Amino acid sequence: MMQTFTDLAERSNLLWLQRVRLGSSDYITLSQLQQHDYRLLQSVRLCQRYLRQQRDDMPFWLNAVLNNHVAELDKILALPFALSAQVLLAELWLALQQKNKAHYFEQYCRPEQSQFICLLADKPAAGRLFRAMQDFDIRSAIQIAGHSGLTMQRAALQQLAADNTLDTASLAELNYSLYLLGHHIDEYDIVQQLQSAECLTPRQLQLLLLGASAEHKVRIVNALCISDIALAVNAMGFSGLAKFCPLLLEIAREPAHHAAAQSALITMLGA
Known part of the structure; x- marks a missing residue:
C-alpha cells in the first residue's frame, strides 16, 4: 500500500522530534539511541526517494536536509536549531549523500564553527583538528583534546598551562581537559575554577x-x-551519596526545583 506524502513526512517528523528529546535524556542507552537513529535515517531515505520536491507543508528541517541546505557548514549553523540538532541534521545529510565527516571538516576556518566541529568529530578527526584549532581557537582546541581523549596532546596542554595570556575560562577548561587525560588535579579545585569562570556544565560536574x-x-x-x-x-x-536523599526529598517539594531533584533521586536510586 502506497504511503501518502503526509504519512512519510509526519512519521519522519515524529522520529525527529523524539530524537531531539532523547539526546538530552539521562535514561537512554547508546544502543537505544543508535536504533532510533537507524529508524530516523530509514524514514528520511523514503522521503528522499519519494518527496524530492520542496513543499511548504514539509517540516523545515526535512526540507533543509532533502534540498542540500545543510551541505555547507555556514548554512547549517545559520539554521534556527540548537547545536545538537544542527549536528543531527549534518549526520543525516552525510548518510543520505554517502559522504564522510571530512566534508564539514574541510570547511572549518572560523572560531564560531568550532563547537559544531567538536561535536561532529570522532577521535581520529579530533587529532587532526586539534592542530588547526590551535591557530585560531585555543579554547576549542583544549576542549576537543580532553573530550576526545587525545593523550598524545597532553604535553602540549601542559605547556599551555604556563601561558599567562589564557583567560580564566580557557585556563579552567585546560585543567579539566588535563584531568580527563589522566593528569592528577583535585576535583574540587577544578569545579571551583570552572564555576568561577562561569563555564561549569552538568556534564563536567558529573565526570x-x-x-x-x-x-x-x-x-x-x-x-x-x-x-x-x-x-x-x-x-x-551524581555523587551517589545516600546522605543527600533526605535533602533532595525536601528540595523536590519546591516547584522551582522539583524536576531537577526528582531526576537526581532517580540518578542516585534508580527508577
Missing part, C-alpha cells in the same frame, strides 16, 4: 564527581549550594 572521593563530593556539593542550587542538586544525584 568530576565520578572520580572524586566521598569527602571531595561533599565539599563540591556544599560549595555549589552557596553559588548555584541547580548545579548543587545535580551534584547530589
Whole structure:
C-alpha cells in the first residue's frame, strides 16, 4: 500500500522530534539511541526517494536536509536549531549523500564553527583538528583534546598551562581537559575554577564527581549550594551519596526545583 506524502513526512517528523528529546535524556542507552537513529535515517531515505520536491507543508528541517541546505557548514549553523540538532541534521545529510565527516571538516576556518566541529568529530578527526584549532581557537582546541581523549596532546596542554595570556575560562577548561587525560588535579579545585569562570556544565560536574572521593563530593556539593542550587542538586544525584536523599526529598517539594531533584533521586536510586 502506497504511503501518502503526509504519512512519510509526519512519521519522519515524529522520529525527529523524539530524537531531539532523547539526546538530552539521562535514561537512554547508546544502543537505544543508535536504533532510533537507524529508524530516523530509514524514514528520511523514503522521503528522499519519494518527496524530492520542496513543499511548504514539509517540516523545515526535512526540507533543509532533502534540498542540500545543510551541505555547507555556514548554512547549517545559520539554521534556527540548537547545536545538537544542527549536528543531527549534518549526520543525516552525510548518510543520505554517502559522504564522510571530512566534508564539514574541510570547511572549518572560523572560531564560531568550532563547537559544531567538536561535536561532529570522532577521535581520529579530533587529532587532526586539534592542530588547526590551535591557530585560531585555543579554547576549542583544549576542549576537543580532553573530550576526545587525545593523550598524545597532553604535553602540549601542559605547556599551555604556563601561558599567562589564557583567560580564566580557557585556563579552567585546560585543567579539566588535563584531568580527563589522566593528569592528577583535585576535583574540587577544578569545579571551583570552572564555576568561577562561569563555564561549569552538568556534564563536567558529573565526570568530576565520578572520580572524586566521598569527602571531595561533599565539599563540591556544599560549595555549589552557596553559588548555584541547580548545579548543587545535580551534584547530589551524581555523587551517589545516600546522605543527600533526605535533602533532595525536601528540595523536590519546591516547584522551582522539583524536576531537577526528582531526576537526581532517580540518578542516585534508580527508577
